[in-house]
Amino acid sequence: MLPIERKELIPPGGHKKVLLHSCCAPCSGEVMEAMLASGIDYTIFFYNPNIHPEREYLLRKEENVRFAEKHGVAFVDADYDKDNWFARAKGMEWEPERGIRCTMCFDMRFERTALYAHEHGFPVMTSSLGISRWKNMSQINDCGKRAAGRYEGLSYWDFNWRKGGGAARMIEISKREEFYQQEYCGCVYSLRDTNQHRRNQGREPIELGVKFYGQGDDQDAG
Numbered sequence: 164m165l166p167i168e169r170k171e172l173i174p175p176g177g178h179k180k181v182l183l184h185s186c187c188a189p190c191s192g193e194v195m196e197a198m199l200a201s202g203i204d205y206t207i208f209f210y211n212p213n214i215h216p217e218r219e220y221l222l223r224k225e226e227n228v229r230f231a232e233k234h235g236v237a238f239v240d241a242d243y244d245k246d247n248w249f250a251r252a253k254g255m256e257w258e259p260e261r262g263i264r265c266t267m268c269f270d271m272r273f274e275r276t277a278l279y280a281h282e283h284g285f286p287v288m289t290s291s292l293g294i295s296r297w298k299n300m301s302q303i304n305d306c307g308k309r310a311a312g313r314y315e316g317l318s319y320w321d322f323n324w325r326k327g328g329g330a331a332r333m334i335e336i337s338k339r340e341e342f343y344q345q346e347y348c349g350c351v352y353s354l355r356d357t358n359q360h361r362r363n364q365g366r367e368p369i370e371l372g373v374k375f376y377g378q379g380d381d382q383d384a385g
């Protein structure tokens with residue numbers, strides 16, 4: 164991998180302390196390295212009770228912990244309160260990806276992130292969620308701003324992490340680190356729908372815990 168030339172990143176208000184909501188190691192790898200290169204003092208906040216089943220949740224979390232430790236970055240392992248997530252998703256079981264269930268899912272994760280930021284003196288929060296090409300960035304940014312807007316003095320940093328080669332570096336870093344490669348967004352409904360799509364194509368259903376970047380087809384699925 165060639166050395167990366169990066170522009171210095173300036174979070175909102177010129178602050179250098181950021182709380183990064185991370186959804187997984189592949190999505191946050193580039194975000195983490197970009198912030199480190201700019202000397203930003205950040206903490207990872209891992210709050211993703213949407214991920215199902217628990218085995219998949221632990222796989223994704225452990226990959227993120229491993230990479231945070233490698234870079235000496237603080238990691239907050241927040242609750243896995245999946246019952247709360249399922250309660251909020253009730254009635255939205257058949258909503259498509261990028262629809263209202265996903266808005267609820269982003270809102271829930273960002274509300275907890277914003278609360279933690281408020282309680283622990285972070286003036287800025289951001290997220291790795293938007294780096295995936297499968298996500299609707301404006302939907303994510305709206306949710307992030309709504310959550311941060313609950314607290315005076317807290318901003319959501321809507322930086323486009325895909326820009327300037329970020330999306331390609333996300334894949335490069337994932338391959339370099341041989342991150343676990345998830346094959347569906349995260350919740351039980353996205354697992355069901357992805358498997359249905361695969362069945363329609365005559366493919367086998369997803370097998371958890373077997374795919375890693377750098378070992379074949381390296382498309383992100385987050």
Ligand code: SF4
Pocket residue numbers: 213214260261264265266268269348349350351352353
């Ligand atoms: S598809 Fe992804 S973003 Fe949407 S509700 Fe499920 S886990 Fe959350």
